[in-house]
Amino acid sequence: MAVTWFNDFYKQIADSPLSHWLEVLPAQIAHWQKEQLHGDFNKWVKLLDKLPKTQPSKIELKNKVEFGQVEDINDYTQKHITGLLKQFAPWRKGPFDLHGIHIDTEWRSDWKWDRVKPHIHSLKDRYVLDVGCGSGYHMWRMLGEDAKMVVGADPSQLFLMQFQALKHFNPSPNNHNIHLLPVGVEQLPELKAFDTVFSMGVLYHRRSPIDFLYQLKSQLRKGGELILETLVVEGDETTVFMPGERYAQMRNVWYLPSTAALTVWMQRVGFKNIKVVDLDQTSIEEQRATDWMDGQSLVDFLDPEDNNKTIEGYPAPLRAVIVAQV
Template structure:
C-alpha cells in the first residue's frame, strides 16, 4: 500500500473522495497478490540510480516527456539507467527521455496527442482521468496542459512500474499531481466527479462496449467532456463489424463500429454535443518495433503485399476521435 499512500491522501479532499469507499480494499488485494513478475519489476525500481534535476526547466512535458539533462548524469549512470529500464520492456507508449537517455517506445503517442489536443476543453485547473493510461505518457501531457490532478487507471502491472520509473525523477511539485491506480474501470464507482475523461485505445477491447461507455459517462461530472479514441470501420450509422478470432493479430478485439454508429451509441446513452473530430489511418511510422519493444508490431499485422489490409483480410486499422459531453 505504500506505493499508493500519497495518492490516496490526495483523494481525501478531492471531488473523488467517494472513491475511498472501495479503492483501498482493491489496492490491498493487488499488493497481497501481485503478478508473478511485479516484485522483480519493483526491485528494478529500487536499483535505479539516484539522479536529480537542478531547475524546473530541466523538465519538459512536450512531445518527448523529458526529465534531466545529459550533463546531470555520467555515462556509467546512463548505462545503468538504460540497462534497468530495458528490464521493463516492452515500452509501448511514449517517447520519454531521462538524463539524455531516450526511450523510443512502440507508439509515437505524441502524434495521437497532437490529434487530440486541439479538440479538448481547457484542462487548466481541472480534474482529469485517463482510462487505460498505459505507461502514463498522456498523464504528463495533461499536466503540461494545466490539469490540477491527473488520475490514471490501468490494470497492467508493468505499466504501473513504468509510470513509477518516470515519476521517480519528476520534481515533487509535478509528481504529487500524477496518480496511477492498477484497477479497471469496472472496479470504479459512479463518481460523477471528473471534468474530463479520456479513453484512448480501449473501447474495441471491451466485450460490452455500451456498458463501457455508460461507465465512462458515470465518471464525468455534469457538463464534463469525454474524449474517446478508438479503432473504427468505414460505414454509416448502422455499420458495426465483429471480427473473427483475431484482428490485426489481436485476439481481444470485439466490436468495431463506424464513427457514425459510435456517435449513435453515445447519443442513445445520453451524451450530448457529440462530434467526430478526427479520422486517421495508423501508419508504420506511428506504431513500430524498436529496441524498447522488440516484438511484433503493426508491420507484422498488415498484409505484406497490401498495407491497406490486415493479415487476416480486414481493412487496416482506422482510428477516430470523438468528443462528447454529459
C-alpha cells in the same frame, strides 16, 4: 512496499470531489497487492529500488516528456539507468527522454496527442481521468497542460512499474498531482466528479461497449468532457464490424463501429454535443518495433502486399477521436 505508492493519493482526494472513492479504493488496492502472483512483480519492485536518484536540470511536459538532460549525470549512471529500464520492456507507449536516454517506444503516442489536443477543452485546473492509460505517456502530457490532478486507471502490472520508474525521475512538486491506479474501469464507482475523461484505445477491447460507455459517463460531472479514441470502420449508422478470432493479430478485439454508429451509441447512452474531430489510419511509422520493444509490430500485422488491409484481410486500423459532453 508497493501499496505505499498510493498513500499520497488517498490523502490528496480526502478533501476533493473524489473523496467518496475512499469508500472502496483502499480495499481494492490491498486486495490487488495480495494477488500479485506475476513472476516478475517482485523483481520489478527491486529494480525500481535500484534506480539512482538524480537532479534533473530540466523537466519538460508541455511539448514532450523529458526528465533531465544528459549533462546532469555521468556516462556510468546513464548506462546504469538504461540497463535497469530495459528490464521493464516491452515499452509500448511514449516516447520518453531521461537524462539523454531516449526510450523509443513502439507507439509514437506524441503523434496521437498532437491530433487530440487541439480539440479538447483546456485542462487547466481540471480533474482528469485516463481510462486504460498504459504506462502513462498521455497522463504526463495532460499534466503538462496544467491539470489540477491526473489519475490513470490500468490493471497492468508492467504499466504501473514503468509509470513508477518514470515518476522516480520527476522530483518537482507536480509529481504529487499524477497517479496511476492498478484498477480496471469495472472497479470504478460512479464518481461523477471528473472534469475530463480520456479513453484512448480501449473501447474495441470491451465485450460490452455500451456498458463501457456508461462506465465512462458515470465518472464525469455534469458538463464534463469525454475524449474517446478508438478503432472504427467506414460505413453508415448501422455499420458495426465484428472480426473473427483475430484482428491485426489481436485476439481481444470485439466491435468496430463506424463513426456514425458510434455516435448513435453515445447518444443512446446520454452524451451530448458529440463530434468526430479526427480520423486517421495508423501508419507503420507510428507503430513499429524498436530497441525498447523488439517484438512484432504493425508491419507484421498488415497484408505485405497491401497495407490498407490487415493480415487477415480486414480493413487496416482506422482510428477516430470523438469529443462529447454530459
